[in-house]
Amino acid sequence: QVQLQESGPGLVKPSETLSLTCTVSGGSISSYYWSWIRQPPGKGLEWIGYIYYSGSTNYNPSLKSRVTISVDTSKNQFSLKLSSVTAADTAVYYCARSERGRITIFGVVIGAFDIWGQGTMVTVSS
């Protein structure tokens, strides 16, 4: 059974870079799309971006200038870097898996998020 586990610092200083890793166990990272999703305390869900095992990515336009998602297939891991963080980036960060959905002129649209990590709380504070 595929499981996802987020890891990384729980506290990041303002203006620094938030770095998280998601480890995929019980299955291969190949042939799926892997996303980062976040949820500020008491608020809703926001998709950050995805990466395909081949390395192709797609990011939320509102975060695109600050986000980098990368994959390491040899370790069955993918990672998130979010630069120049502020208090508004304080949230629970989840990693999740999707299959490929429809294809548009703008790129691949991923399907439903069928497997999620447990989430990791990241607080931005000095």
Place this chain on the structure above:
Amino acid sequence: DIQMTQSPSSLSASVGDRVTITCRASQSISSYLNWYQQKPGKAPKLLIYAASSLQSGVPSRFSGSGSGTDFTLTISSLQPEDFATYYCQQSYSTLGTFGPGTKVDIK
């Protein structure tokens, strides 16, 4: 961007009640609509994908319907473990927006 709205934002219900939650998209999304359940301190769980397909392992009291812009999630007989927040999410566009959520609590 496609905007998702949900109604109601919260509701109170009793065990055994039939519960219906509505999700509306700002433009047609065909059947590219998914529903999730989230309990406090836990990750969301996929219930319904493609508007009406039940995810494996999800009880049959959950059902989804709709297409285009209007969708519903129905719980036929509410159980104690169903008290949670429910989110819809569109997978029609590359920016897969979520609805704001509907909190279902005990009456």
